[in-house]
Amino acid sequence: MTSRCVPFALANDIFEIDPAFYSAIGVTAVLVDLDNTLDPYYINEPTDRTLVWKKKMKEAGLRIAILSNNSGTRVHRYAKALGVECRCFMKKPFPGPLKKFLEEEKLAPGQAVLIGDQIMTDVKAGNGAGVRVILTEPLDPKEPPWTKFNRIFDRPKRKKIKERHLAPNWKEIKP
Numbered sequence: 667m668t669s670r671c672v673p674f675a676l677a678n679d680i681f682e683i684d685p686a687f688y689s690a691i692g693v694t695a696v697l698v699d700l701d702n703t704l705d706p707y708y709i710n711e712p713t714d715r716t717l718v719w720k721k722k723m724k725e726a727g728l729r730i731a732i733l734s735n736n737s738g739t740r741v742h743r744y745a746k747a748l749g750v751e752c753r754c755f756m757k758k759p760f761p762g763p764l765k766k767f768l769e770e771e772k773l774a775p776g777q778a779v780l781i782g783d784q785i786m787t788d789v790k791a792g793n794g795a796g797v798r799v800i801l802t803e804p805l806d807p808k809e810p811p812w813t814k815f816n817r818i819f820d821r822p823k824r825k826k827i828k829e830r831h832l833a834p835n836w837k838e839i840k841p
């Protein structure tokens with residue numbers, strides 16, 4: 667397994683991560699995947715859990731941006747309802763659009779963290795752009811066919827990362 671598939675850290679889900687953790691590791695911008703990271707793919711409006719999370723993150727002074735591979739309409743609608751910025755068609759695992767986003771926003775890769783539930787898209791894109799990635803477990807087993815396909819590769823890699831302790835749980839990182 668190449669190091670491009672190994673995240674910076676693991677988390678059960680995005681909601682358990684203490685906002686203070688991001689500042690402690692020098693992060694000002696938290697870039698998040700949408701589907702199965704913030705909410706399942708069949709959800710069009712942010713759920714209460716996600717709204718509470720966003721409020722806490724904003725109170726901690728963190729910038730949040732949704733970076734999705736998905737098409738515009740749903741992502742824009744969801745992001746608007748959540749009150750955060752978003753970018754669509756991110757082409758993860760390709761790091762190009764992420765690098766472009768960082769450049770445009772004048773963010774150094776070290777100032778950002780990417781949170782996502784897929785090794786084959788989120789982890790690879792983040793590592794390719796030099797951004798630390800926190801890999802979460804997918805929120806819901808119900809997934810679209812293209813994600814199901816990615817899971818064929820995701821599952822054994824994830825297992826190996828955990829068994830060999832190739833990435834720590836975020837709680838184990840003491841900045």
Ligand SMILES: [Mg+2]
Nearest residue numbers: 699701702783
């Ligand atoms: Mg996802």
